[in-house]
Amino acid sequence: MKKNILFITLLITGIVSAQTYDFEADSIQIRKIYTEALTKGKSYDWLNYLSNQIGARLAGSEGDKKAVAWGKAELEKLGLDKVWLQEVTVPHWVRGEKEEAHIITQYGNFNVDVCALGSSIATPNEGITAEVIEVQSLEEVEKLGEKVKGKIVFYNRPMPAEKIETMQAYGASVDQRYSGARVAGKYGAVAVIVRSMNLKIDNYPHTGTMSYGDNKENEKIPAAAISTNGAELLNRMLKESDKIDIKFFLKQHCKNLPDTVSYNVIGEIKGREFPNEIMVVGGHLDSWDLGDGSHDDGAGIVQSMEVLRMFKNLGIRPRRTLRVVLFANEENGLGGGKGYAAEAQKKNEKHIVALESDAGGFTPRGFGFTCNDKNFEQAVAWKNLFEPYNIHIFRRGGGGADINPLKKDDNVMIGLRPDSQRYFDYHHTAADTFEAVNKRELELGAATMASIIYLFDKYGIK
Numbered sequence: 001m002k003k004n005i006l007f008i009t010l011l012i013t014g015i016v017s018a019q020t021y022d023f024e025a026d027s028i029q030i031r032k033i034y035t036e037a038l039t040k041g042k043s044y045d046w047l048n049y050l051s052n053q054i055g056a057r058l059a060g061s062e063g064d065k066k067a068v069a070w071g072k073a074e075l076e077k078l079g080l081d082k083v084w085l086q087e088v089t090v091p092h093w094v095r096g097e098k099e100e101a102h103i104i105t106q107y108g109n110f111n112v113d114v115c116a117l118g119s120s121i122a123t124p125n126e127g128i129t130a131e132v133i134e135v136q137s138l139e140e141v142e143k144l145g146e147k148v149k150g151k152i153v154f155y156n157r158p159m160p161a162e163k164i165e166t167m168q169a170y171g172a173s174v175d176q177r178y179s180g181a182r183v184a185g186k187y188g189a190v191a192v193i194v195r196s197m198n199l200k201i202d203n204y205p206h207t208g209t210m211s212y213g214d215n216k217e218n219e220k221i222p223a224a225a226i227s228t229n230g231a232e233l234l235n236r237m238l239k240e241s242d243k244i245d246i247k248f249f250l251k252q253h254c255k256n257l258p259d260t261v262s263y264n265v266i267g268e269i270k271g272r273e274f275p276n277e278i279m280v281v282g283g284h285l286d287s288w289d290l291g292d293g294s295h296d297d298g299a300g301i302v303q304s305m306e307v308l309r310m311f312k313n314l315g316i317r318p319r320r321t322l323r324v325v326l327f328a329n330e331e332n333g334l335g336g337g338k339g340y341a342a343e344a345q346k347k348n349e350k351h352i353v354a355l356e357s358d359a360g361g362f363t364p365r366g367f368g369f370t371c372n373d374k375n376f377e378q379a380v381a382w383k384n385l386f387e388p389y390n391i392h393i394f395r396r397g398g399g400g401a402d403i404n405p406l407k408k409d410d411n412v413m414i415g416l417r418p419d420s421q422r423y424f425d426y427h428h429t430a431a432d433t434f435e436a437v438n439k440r441e442l443e444l445g446a447a448t449m450a451s452i453i454y455l456f457d458k459y460g461i462k
């Protein structure tokens with residue numbers, strides 16, 4: 001009876017010719033996966049350890065080394081067929097002492113919260129004091145040209161609030177953080193401060209990577225993020241600049257050390273029928289240094305590990321080879337993702353599916369797929385299986401920074417799509433801590449990942 005109801009429902013929705021898939025068996029298996037994740041899941045305990053015992057783990061740091069050793073040891077406990085490390089070269093940037101910044105006026109100094117951007121150089125020991133010029137875009141600096149000389153350029157274009165997907169709002173603003181110093185440095189600015197990538201008004205500065213491109217040594221200038229509260233204050237004061245004399249003081253101590261090594265941590269269950277068809281689930285093991293990287297991307301790490309743990313525990317022997325990859329160095333160089341794809345290419349490995357979780361450990365809503373029409377249609381045909389779990393986004397476009405180098409014409413890249421509304425409350429800040437992750441939401445994400453992997457494993461790609 002149950003079978004008939006499901007069959008009829010799926011036929012009515014008209015999205016599938018029912019004979020292709022065994023929906024009854026699949027819905028039972030997916031139910032087991034969700035039950036396992038929610039009642040016997042390990043993801044939250046793992047995250048507790050990674051966040052609270054290891055903590056921040058920027059590439060090259062002690063935390064990064066500890067996280068690699070921990071990831072390997074935990075995967076070894078799962079009884080996988082193989083666990084190994086893959087060495088990759090990574091940059092080694094350190095923040096040093098906490099940054100200082102204030103707005104200087106004739107009425108006194110006003111402290112604001114700032115943090116150095118990853119890869120930035122330091123200020124001189126005594127700091128930098130200069131006039132501020134506020135801009136909305138890189139183009140505006142290009143137009144101003146030499147007028148920014150000797151000044152601190154303040155990029156203050158907010159993330160566009162009207163965008164529903166906060167990742168898109170981020171994408172619309174982050175050029176200021178990534179390239180702001182490169183552009184302003186060419187015209188002789190002495191530093192840049194960038195409005196934090198945050199939709200909320202609060203005191204957390206948001207770090208993140210930046211690049212000097214091919215600027216000459218003397219065109220490299222210190223770059224910092226300022227909290228949205230700080231940015232609003234500075235903006236208000238600059239509007240009164242006929243009455244207030246404003247200068248800005250910035251001091252930061254960060255340093256670029258010589259490149260070092262880190263590792264992708266990889267575990268594998270060999271496929272019983274098609275061992276040469278590889279499916280990857282992963283996230284990135286490194287994190288920024290201000291918080292403990294629980295959402296970004298501790299959540300994706302433990303969810304990916306949980307996928308393989310559940311396959312083992314539920315006795316699902318995959319038809320295809322299933323790998324978990326804890327990628328190194330996503331945040332400031334993508335060394336892990338690039339290194340993994342290069343090795344795969346060299347060994348002529350065939351990756352048919354890769355799924356990444358790197359959008360926070362929030363309630364899962366669905367997936368984004370980058371693939372051909374046939375594979376997308378196949379995924380959409382499975383949509384009703386996810387309906388009981390409130391998973392409804394099956395959209396084109398998606399993947400992840402670590403897995404994108406694996407993209408080929410005929411394979412499938414998938415990004416887990418959690419609810420994104422609160423992600424930028426935490427992203428790259430001191431607020432990204434274990435307490436900010438909800439156990440149940442994290443576990444639902446792991447189950448959602450395992451379920452789509454179960455289906456691709458069973459039916460393959462088109």
Ligand SMILES: [Zn+2]
Nearest residue numbers: 296297330358
């Ligand atoms: Zn991330």
